[in-house]
Structures are given as C-alpha cells and as structure tokens.
Amino acid sequence: MENNEERMQQWCRMWSEDPMLAHELMTPGCVQWSGQTTGLDGVVGPAEQVRFVEGYRAQHVNVFTARVLADGGDRFAYLWDVKKPDGGVVTGFDFNVLHGGKVAENWTFAADWHDSEPDLPYAGGDDLEKVLDDWLSRRGLTVHREPVLDPVRGTIAFLWTGPAASGAELLAVRDGEVARSWSLTGTRPFRY
Structure with a gap:
C-alpha cells in the first residue's frame, strides 16, 4: 500500500x-x-x-x-x-x-447510529496539540496511546479512557476550533 x-x-x-x-x-x-x-x-x-x-x-x-x-x-x-x-x-x-x-x-x-451529515472538506490545521489538550481537559478524558494529529487535513483522532468507559474520537479542526466531532464509546475496556 x-x-x-x-x-x-x-x-x-x-x-x-x-x-x-x-x-x-x-x-x-x-x-x-x-x-x-x-x-x-x-x-x-x-x-x-x-x-x-x-x-x-x-x-x-x-x-x-x-x-x-x-x-x-x-x-x-x-x-x-x-x-x-x-x-x-x-x-x-x-x-x-x-x-x-x-x-x-x-x-x-x-455505533448504533449513522452520521448522515456531509463530511467537512479537509482544511489545514494548526495548534492541533492545543485544541486536543483543551478538548480532553473539558471532558475529563485520558488519551490511550499516542493520538493522531493531521495538520494537512486539520483532523485529530484518539482513543480515550474516561471515568466509566473507553472510546474514540475524531475531530475536524478549523481556525483553531473544533468544527465537528465524532465520538464512539465502547462497552469493554481496552485489551492493549
């Protein structure tokens, strides 16, 4: 590939x-x-x-x-x-x-739902680390493994653990702010 x-x-x-x-x-x-x-x-x-x-x-x-x-x-x-x-x-x-x-x-x-909204076109993003840190701190989430920061597309993806669950998020960042987010929650803890 x-x-x-x-x-x-x-x-x-x-x-x-x-x-x-x-x-x-x-x-x-x-x-x-x-x-x-x-x-x-x-x-x-x-x-x-x-x-x-x-x-x-x-x-x-x-x-x-x-x-x-x-x-x-x-x-x-x-x-x-x-x-x-x-x-x-x-x-x-x-x-x-x-x-x-x-x-x-x-x-x-x-998920048990379908996101039928059109995807945002890719746009470069800066300050992705700051956006991620702000997003995590407001939600009380801890990153599981190293996140994906994509400044070319303006996207961030990460696995997380929280007080009661584990999950994953993908964020579309525009002008230093989260313009769109997708969050999926698991029903079991991470194995690795």
Whole structure:
C-alpha cells in the first residue's frame, strides 16, 4: 500500500469483498480489538483474518465505505459507514498503528447510529496539540496511546479512557476550533 488513504480504502474493501487483502494490509502478528464484542480478540495476523472475514461475510453481507481520515504517518484513524442488506447504515471508527507499512494494531468501534451529515472538506490545521489538550481537559478524558494529529487535513483522532468507559474520537479542526466531532464509546475496556 502506498499511503494511509489507500490503506483505509483497502481495509474497508477487505471487509466488504476481498478478505485476501489481509495479506497485504496486516503484519503477521497484527492484533485487533472491538469496542462492542470479543469476536476479534483471537484473530491474530492475516491468515486468521481471512478466515474470520469469510465467516463474517457468510452471515453479514455488508458494504463498508471509508470516510474522514486523520493521518499521522505510522498511525492513522478514520470514520467509516457500513451499509447492511436491509438498507440500514451505521457509522464506525478504526484506529491503526503501522509497523513496516502494515497494520500491527487495530481498534474498531461501531455505533448504533449513522452520521448522515456531509463530511467537512479537509482544511489545514494548526495548534492541533492545543485544541486536543483543551478538548480532553473539558471532558475529563485520558488519551490511550499516542493520538493522531493531521495538520494537512486539520483532523485529530484518539482513543480515550474516561471515568466509566473507553472510546474514540475524531475531530475536524478549523481556525483553531473544533468544527465537528465524532465520538464512539465502547462497552469493554481496552485489551492493549
């Protein structure tokens, strides 16, 4: 894969139609965590991912579409939508850490809602660290792992732990302020 924009597109394609893409996308020891289920806890590496996605697709013929990207080079995160066979759509979020150009760690969250608002066009952002610090302090959240700060797109993504839950957020920053935010909460603690 050439870049993280392509990786997010191909990751969605792996789940939608081509499980074999796991061999191009994942390290041999890639681990995954889902905010809603333990189903991915035992899926390690591309071969197990292929088996898992083939089984998943036998029961759920869903189509995943990547949306808003936060690209930090060796870390990236993005929103996605998944369209179900009944026409329903929900929004989700993936956070990834790369080793050697492949995903080594993946955290994924699925919401029970769909964000149908049009995505904001990307715009460069400055003072992203200050915006993030202000956002965290007002909400009492603690960052889990290093956040993704993308000054080219004006986006910030991070995993968080709070007093009662864990979750993920993606922020679109314009003129030093959060113009749009997406927050997804998990029902289980982080495994790694």
